[in-house]
Ligand SMILES: Nc1nc2c(ncn2[C@@H]2O[C@H](COP(=O)(O)OP(=O)(O)OP(=O)(O)O)[C@@H](O)[C@H]2O)c(=O)[nH]1
């Protein structure tokens with residue numbers, strides 16, 4: 388198998404100790420927040436950020452908030468942005484520094500004075516022609532593409548779109564195929580396994596496989612999937628008190644769970660985090676360079692090396708090697724079509 392086809396796995400190995408991609412120049416003159424409290428933003432709602440503060444070793448708070456945070460000694464602190472942050476955005480997954488009242492007591496409000504450099508940023512645009520890209524989750528390691536094997540039927544083109552978003556953000560994709568009691572996963576696995584995309588298969592009438600926990604443990608995984616694919620079922624299986632936990636997060640922010648479309652970061656009992664993104668079903672790709680799209684299609688990328696110089700791989704290209712490979716039966720036409728549809732949606736806005 389060529390190195391290109393294994394690219395997602397290659398990324399996997401490199402992801403350890405990978406340098407941050409964007410480095411923001413540090414201002415020389417700035418206040419010293421050495422004694423500020425560090426925290427992770429777990430959700431935001433109308434300008435208020437719920438931040439999780441881990442207990443320092445040996446300083447676990449003896450009572451109260453431990454249940455709320457779902458882990459021994461941790462507490463949740465409501466915070467707002469400090470004015471000194473300027474235009475710096477704060478999103479779920481950000482590691483921040485807090486000053487002010489960091490007790491987490493009811494009615495307390497801390498201030499976020501610093502946002503740590505992000506290792507990764509998952510962005511979305513509402514539509515492919517929406518020029519505004521919104522960062523939605525910081526520091527994610529993994530994008531879990533939740534797809535039902537039936538009811539609703541899988542949509543490979545949507546999977547491909549998510550793979551592009553993952554590839555672009557330098558976040559590893561994981562294909563999570565649900566409802567395996569209704570249909571076999573083999574057809575989809577045959578498509579994505581050769582690309583080096585990891586996958587797990589679940590069904591609600593059986594316990595989660597060990598592999599699911601293995602893939603999620605100690606990482607920050609963002610779940611994305613259409614309504615009805617079984618995302619909530621999965622979250623509740625992974626985190627038996629998730630319902631309560633999200634409810635409590637929303638209590639703090641004053642908004643009920645069911646009306647919230649904000650991303651929420653939840654601690655996994657076996658280590659790591661999942662970020663549930665109720666409002667996000669897919670990704671617009673307006674911010675993705677069309678030339679980078681093919682990087683998420685390892686099988687096509689290999690073949691495209693045979694293309695004439697400057698080939699854009701669109702349908703109108705007379706000598707595109709993708710067409711030749713389809714004609715010779717070396718490539719699945721559906722894969723090429725999926726890629727070209729994404730390319731079409733991008734090329735329309737190539738001058739953005
Ligand atoms: N047969 C079968 N049904 C499942 C499975 N997992 C979930 N379901 C059912 O599929 C429906 C949708 O599941 P949810 O977990 O609510 O799906 P969701 O993705 O969270 O959907 P929204 O809440 O609309 O975002 C429910 O009726 C579940 O009982 C499964 O493994 N097999």
Ligand SMILES: [Zn+2]
Pocket residue numbers: 691694695698699700701704706707708709
């Ligand atoms: Zn080509």
